[in-house]
Amino acid sequence: MSALLKRQLLRGLLLAACLPGVVMAASIQVLNYSSREVDYIAVENPGNTNSGGGGDSIRPYGQGGSICCFSVPEKWHADLKVVVVYQLSPDPTFHRETVSVPSYPDGKGGDIWLIVYEDGSVGAVVSHYGPSRPEWPGKIKGYPVPTKEYRDERRRQKLKREKATLLTLERVLLRDINILSVEDIKETQEIIEFQRKLIQSLEGKP
Known part of the structure; x- marks a missing residue:
């Protein structure tokens, strides 16, 4: 592929990303299903550290949000991924984990929910339904409950x-x-x- 063609393709992708209906502003919500304090959690687009949003601290078995805003595709696609940046107390280390976003319920975009699990792993879903609804696409149903x-x-x-x-x-x-x-x-x-x-x-x- 020639350099000119690459530039034209890149320009086309950038223009497409700016078209109405391609991306949407999503509020950032956080669910902490773990017994550890979340000192910091945010989300970024892969390869773009300037696209981040969030930064909440969340108590054990707690939830946080809504923080505005993070851009998500209006329509889900199979390779949709985000980077979750987080720090769990008392460890001062900042972790960055790229996670796949499951398909949107009903095919509709919504808030982006950052999730911390008991084993310290993280995930993300985009949903206009909350965790208590049967349509919720997260692997744990319901809001966090202390053990x-x-x-x-x-x-x-x-x-x-x-x-x-x-x-x-x-x-x-x-x-x-x-x-x-x-x-x-x-x-x-x-x-x-x-x-x-x-x-x-x-x-x-x-």
């Missing part, structure tokens, strides 16, 4: 923090009881009592 193990660990950590707070309050009251006013003592005692009830609740005690 029992994760919920139990969160409860243990909260219980530890609340006990430390109670201990600090009790020590402060004991140390300053001779210099506090009657009103301040009463208020501190009420806070301590509330803290004890909160701890009992976290421990599952009546």
